[in-house]
Amino acid sequence: MSMALLLAISPEAIWSWIVEPLQLGFMIRALWVSSFVGVVCAVLSCYITLKGWSLMGDAVSHAVVPGVVVAYALGLPFSLGAFVFGFGATVAIGYVKAQTRLKEDAVIGVIFTGFFAFGLVLATKIPSNIDLFHILFGNVLGISQQDIIQTLIAGGLTLAIILFRRKDLLLFCFDPNHAKAIGLNTQLMYYTLLSVLALTIVTALQTAGIVLVVAMLVTPGSTAYLLSDRFDRMLLISVAVSVLSCLSGTYLSYHLDASTGGCIVVMMTLFFTVAMLFAPKYGIVTQKFLGGQGKRDARFPQA
Amino acid sequence: MTVITTPSDTYGIAVDNISVTYSNARLALYNANCYVEPGTITGLVGPNGGGKSTLFKSIMGFLSPSQGHVHIDGVSVERAQKQQLMAYVPQADEVDWNFPISVFDVVMMGRYGYMNMFRIPSRKDRRLVMESLERVGMSEFRNRQIGELSGGQKKRAFLARALAQAGKVILLDEPFTGVDVKTEKSIITLLMQLRDEGHTILVSTHDLSSISTFCDRVILLNQTILAAGTTEETFTEENLSMTFGGLPISSLSGKTNQSPDAHLANQPGHSFIQSEKANAQGIDV
Numbered sequence: 001m002s003m004a005l006l007l008a009i010s011p012e013a014i015w016s017w018i019v020e021p022l023q024l025g026f027m028i029r030a031l032w033v034s035s036f037v038g039v040v041c042a043v044l045s046c047y048i049t050l051k052g053w054s055l056m057g058d059a060v061s062h063a064v065v066p067g068v069v070v071a072y073a074l075g076l077p078f079s080l081g082a083f084v085f086g087f088g089a090t091v092a093i094g095y096v097k098a099q100t101r102l103k104e105d106a107v108i109g110v111i112f113t114g115f116f117a118f119g120l121v122l123a124t125k126i127p128s129n130i131d132l133f134h135i136l137f138g139n140v141l142g143i144s145q146q147d148i149i150q151t152l153i154a155g156g157l158t159l160a161i162i163l164f165r166r167k168d169l170l171l172f173c174f175d176p177n178h179a180k181a182i183g184l185n186t187q188l189m190y191y192t193l194l195s196v197l198a199l200t201i202v203t204a205l206q207t208a209g210i211v212l213v214v215a216m217l218v219t220p221g222s223t224a225y226l227l228s229d230r231f232d233r234m235l236l237i238s239v240a241v242s243v244l245s246c247l248s249g250t251y252l253s254y255h256l257d258a259s260t261g262g263c264i265v266v267m268m269t270l271f272f273t274v275a276m277l278f279a280p281k282y283g284i285v286t287q288k289f290l291g292g293q294g295k296r297d298a299r300f301p302q303a
Numbered sequence: 304m305t306v307i308t309t310p311s312d313t314y315g316i317a318v319d320n321i322s323v324t325y326s327n328a329r330l331a332l333y334n335a336n337c338y339v340e341p342g343t344i345t346g347l348v349g350p351n352g353g354g355k356s357t358l359f360k361s362i363m364g365f366l367s368p369s370q371g372h373v374h375i376d377g378v379s380v381e382r383a384q385k386q387q388l389m390a391y392v393p394q395a396d397e398v399d400w401n402f403p404i405s406v407f408d409v410v411m412m413g414r415y416g417y418m419n420m421f422r423i424p425s426r427k428d429r430r431l432v433m434e435s436l437e438r439v440g441m442s443e444f445r446n447r448q449i450g451e452l453s454g455g456q457k458k459r460a461f462l463a464r465a466l467a468q469a470g471k472v473i474l475l476d477e478p479f480t481g482v483d484v485k486t487e488k489s490i491i492t493l494l495m496q497l498r499d500e501g502h503t504i505l506v507s508t509h510d511l512s513s514i515s516t517f518c519d520r521v522i523l524l525n526q527t528i529l530a531a532g533t534t535e536e537t538f539t540e541e542n543l544s545m546t547f548g549g550l551p552i553s554s555l556s557g558k559t560n561q562s563p564d565a566h567l568a569n570q571p572g573h574s575f576i577q578s579e580k581a582n583a584q585g586i587d588v
Binding site (some may be wrong): 050101164167168170171173174175177178179180181182183184225228229230231233234 | 385389390399421
């Protein structure tokens, strides 16, 4: 019904497309919670994409599963268990990488799948009322008051840490050697960024689910990276794209009666594709027409 | 090591018996001993893979040697870094040139060590950044994204960061790679000015042609320190052929007037002679 209305594109139709879901309490909740998650993920995503830690994000998100199960079994907040296991996985990855001759991607692959599999076993053996499907794919429409509070705490903490350490974290992403040369504690920065990553994943767990959370952590930052040459602007674009995707995705999921996390990520991917093709400087199509002038790899000075 | 009488505001680098083994069990550097005299420009010369970068990273504390110590004016590297004594100009390929950051912001990063934990630049920080940019002739490019610069401009941008940091010791890793002759000359002029102001400058390079024009001293390196001293005494054809060819001692005592290129191929089973010996046998190029 809703798609037909949308296609008719009369002003009233659009109006009711937007307003109708707002009559429902769970929709309002889903809209603002997912937007909040969108902001948190978008901010961190700028650092993660610049640092090249996308795979690490994927690893942490999968590694939280046993933590969620254990937390439920012990009656603890799910976010606590998720954080401990998510962060624990990154420490384990760092340790195994330092102690063996394996390459990092192999270490990440081994550890996170191990954690994930262990979580699956636990989830099927420990009697609890966790819905595995909700952990995997998120359930923002049915989010409980308690889960919202946990999401807000984890997200608020993430934003606060990044806000206070944003310059140092950016320096750490850009030039860790220089950070070291001016006497900063790069080890601390490394673990700060990792714990913020784990916190963000905890934040996004209810909205996107562990399978799609990596998209929320990578896609907005990547989209913004194609659109800007300055970090501040990249941050703004990333947040804008992310929130817009979260809002429109949630609406879409209501009207189509489809997976919310799925709709949000589809919207993000759509924005990314548009940026990839038509970005003013680095778009594929744009470069074709401009004769490849702005190409990142082939940049040469005009002066 | 010679005892030196240093003016109080100059800083020497003492490398004390350093060995570095990488995780793949490759010995990159062994028993390296040298002293970088304060207030000089010292050239670090050796073949690729000879351990120049490893020695640099050890001096800067980017890696911890399996043995030995580095001291800056008697202070540990860590302490020296906290006091903003050490600036590092990286090799071009160590930098992500697509990073969304402007030249001005890069230079400002040189000031972070002086700021409070929120890294809010003061008026003085801004002034020093502008002065540093001015000094390397990069003011007009300060709002460029760093990837939009030419090879020489990129070098100058990072040199400006070192100036803004006001480090007493400046290490430059291959500063003349991908740089045109004009820029090379202007960088050299700047380095000489900095030396005259009391900075200690260590430059790694494989560009042998320019060394005698600006280096007061040279350190020859191939897996270990082979020779060190003033450019006049140490930068000799014989020492160079030893450094780049890895010749056995026997051949060094004989004919010495061959060009270094003749020995570029690594010979198996070579051994190294001590720097004093090399110095004693040195002849001028």
